[in-house]
Amino acid sequence: MKIGIMGSGIVGQTLAKGFIKHGYHVMVGTNNPGKHGELKEKTGSKVEVGSFAEAAKFGEVLILAVKGTAAEAVVKSVGTDHLKGKTILDTTNPIEDAPPVNGVLKFFTTLDDSLMERLQKLVPGARFVKAFSCIGNLFMVNPDFGGVLPTMFICGNDEEAKKQVTRILAQFGFESADMGSAEAARAIEPLCMLWCIPGLLRNSWTHAFKLLKK
Numbered sequence: 001m002k003i004g005i006m007g008s009g010i011v012g013q014t015l016a017k018g019f020i021k022h023g024y025h026v027m028v029g030t031n032n033p034g035k036h037g038e039l040k041e042k043t044g045s046k047v048e049v050g051s052f053a054e055a056a057k058f059g060e061v062l063i064l065a066v067k068g069t070a071a072e073a074v075v076k077s078v079g080t081d082h083l084k085g086k087t088i089l090d091t092t093n094p095i096e097d098a099p100p101v102n103g104v105l106k107f108f109t110t111l112d113d114s115l116m117e118r119l120q121k122l123v124p125g126a127r128f129v130k131a132f133s134c135i136g137n138l139f140m141v142n143p144d145f146g147g148v149l150p151t152m153f154i155c156g157n158d159e160e161a162k163k164q165v166t167r168i169l170a171q172f173g174f175e176s177a178d179m180g181s182a183e184a185a186r187a188i189e190p191l192c193m194l195w196c197i198p199g200l201l202r203n204s205w206t207h208a209f210k211l212l213k214k
């Protein structure tokens, strides 16, 4: 299967290597042609590099891994044609360009809104699924927590897309917890704030969430 990754930062690079490891064909997208050589070097020769729109066109399944403040503009610029009907794993978090307060990141959304809902409204025909938003990049691909599978909280409006993402997450070493429709991103996106607090306060970044169930 072909995976198109819109985003060339550490998340885009990490997931590109993860998908290659699991046997997928991958194109990473950047809007900065000057990054092409560096991206090839960092992700390996099997990864193709193109623009955001080329990556979106290439992928049967897409990953959105751009800075939160740029996500809406990137989705608009890529356009509906390359996105409609496709499952889009949305890793983004609506982090404001402002310093954290006592280790708590600032968001530009409210609790009655989320970045993924905004993206879903921009392209109603795309099948956005929140995923990989509440784990650090070091632990996105088959993390080793001593045999315990960390939980990835997901949500989205399309049941088939969530099943597809659940299968991908299982390959990447996560159990999925489906929190329902796109509105649940209002609760999932702030988990990024919680995940970052130990790091920002105590430089401790080696944890993951686990949902305990009886």
Ligand SMILES: NC(=O)c1ccc[n+]([C@@H]2O[C@H](COP(=O)([O-])OP(=O)(O)OC[C@H]3O[C@@H](n4cnc5c(N)ncnc54)[C@H](OP(=O)(O)O)[C@@H]3O)[C@@H](O)[C@H]2O)c1
Residues within 6 Å of the ligand: 006, 007, 008, 009, 010, 011, 012, 029, 030, 031, 032, 035, 064, 065, 066, 067, 068, 070, 073, 074, 091, 092, 093, 094, 095, 132, 133, 134, 135, 136, 137, 138
């Ligand atoms: N870092 C983590 O461990 C982590 C964990 C979970 C979730 N996330 C989320 O994943 C997303 C990606 O994070 P990241 O750490 O990989 O890097 P990032 O610096 O947040 O994003 C890098 C990407 O954003 C694009 N970008 C930045 N400013 C832009 C602008 N003004 N217009 C268009 N594109 C712009 C860059 O474009 P070019 O390619 O053109 O340079 C690049 O592709 C973020 O939303 C973040 O909150 C991060």
